[in-house]
Amino acid sequence: MSIGTAVRARLGRLETPAADAYRSLFIDLENFADDLATRVPAVRRVLEIGCGDGSTADRLHRVYPDADYVGIDVAPEPGRRFTGNPQQASFASVTSAELRAAEPEPFDLVVIVDVLHHIPEEADRRGVLADAAAMARPGATIVIKEWASDGGPAHPLAWFADRYISGDRTVRFGSTPYLRELATTALPDWSHAWSGWVRPWRNNVLLALHRS
Template sequence: MAVHQNPMWENFLSPMVRFLIDEEKWRRYADSIDWEKQSDRLRQPDVIIPSYYDSQNFHGVEGGYLNPQAAVSYDPITQYVLLPNETVVRQALIDAVKVQPRRILDLGCGTGSTTLMLKQAFPQAEVIGLDLSPYMLVRAEDKARRAGLDIRWRHGNAEKTNFRDGAFDLVTASLLFHEIPSVVCQAILRESFRLLVAGGQILVLDGNQKTLHQLDWLNDIFEEPYIREYAAGNLAANISAVGFAAVQTQDVWWVNQVNSGVKPISSTDVNAQKKVQQYNPISIDSTIDNNDLEDFGSPVFGITA
């Protein structure tokens, strides 16, 4: 597949961003890290990079997220293009959490901006950030270390994470779905449903599909090869289609949206929860080993360690 070229990015947005950011600062940061050595430490050899991911440019970076330049440039660019304010937009996902999460998985975590906020909001929870790019994970790990946050970073594909069924209370994805084909979105939603305990919640923060569809010219500004496909879809309907209930869409400053869904609780699940609550008090260990996450009851029952 040919790499998509975006003259709008080269002629308009890229020069504007270069004017706003301190390029020298970020160049020094890039030079301070041995990207290949650190990415090799995180890279999992069994992770197969899909063709939709390694055959496109993203955000004007040749090779997309499989280029360490993307890991360096993502944060300074995003702070200006995620309107009206990056922290405000990401906080909308945090505010939409309705469960009491003890295990959180952030899919397509990128440089970990939302992942860090999740850990800050739920400090007692085990938080895992998963991404296809080991370079993005190097940047995320460095940010977490500087913030003093204990977060697990995992190289992997959100379509097939290899975690156990029902391993998490909360699964999130921020600014991921507009960067992947719709068929991949659906596969990730199915995987999220499998990963959640009954009563667990999925939260997806991304661009507002109605706005992107109505203002098609916006899709020409950013080098996003799949954004039109995303804009033409209906994420709420897709979430419902894989089995989630109580699906909601919340507009965030007109240009973004947060979608939420809950994995339904069956009568069998309710009875199991009562037994767990009465006879099996749970303690949360501080380590995650070989993806072998312990089983937890549903967070909607408020079971605490």
């Protein structure tokens, strides 16, 4: 069991505030969601690949309260801490390939937040991106938020947190140029929509692609 899992299990009611405080050291998820809703205002169906406990799901539900949200993760109990309306959200412990094979109704928005660096093999990263594209409808947007290994004061802390607190022995970050190259080559039919970063750190690289 990772240090993070062991600590969370002992926190009880304080788990969500503690998890939010810890995550906010690295990323402002409220700012991420607010900016997303400004750029992609009309969304009926959202897919989050690698949704984890549901931290980003909560924020997406806040900005898209009427959208149907689907969150998947390879870990057990995805969406365990989701606090939004359960009628609007569903979670499943499946791979993106398995969901794709089930031919879900296509999505307007596919979000992948802090997931790619937990996928060690590049072929598998490309596979997840290809699955995202296959489940997106024409006119959809794919948003990738990754922690880039571009240096800066927070990068050693982010590596330590993922390696020793989350307990991911194979965590592997990529630089911003690598991430751009990965996104554009894995999604050849998609065009650049916008890019930027999410406060408080420039390592929080944001790449959005649009299918015209």
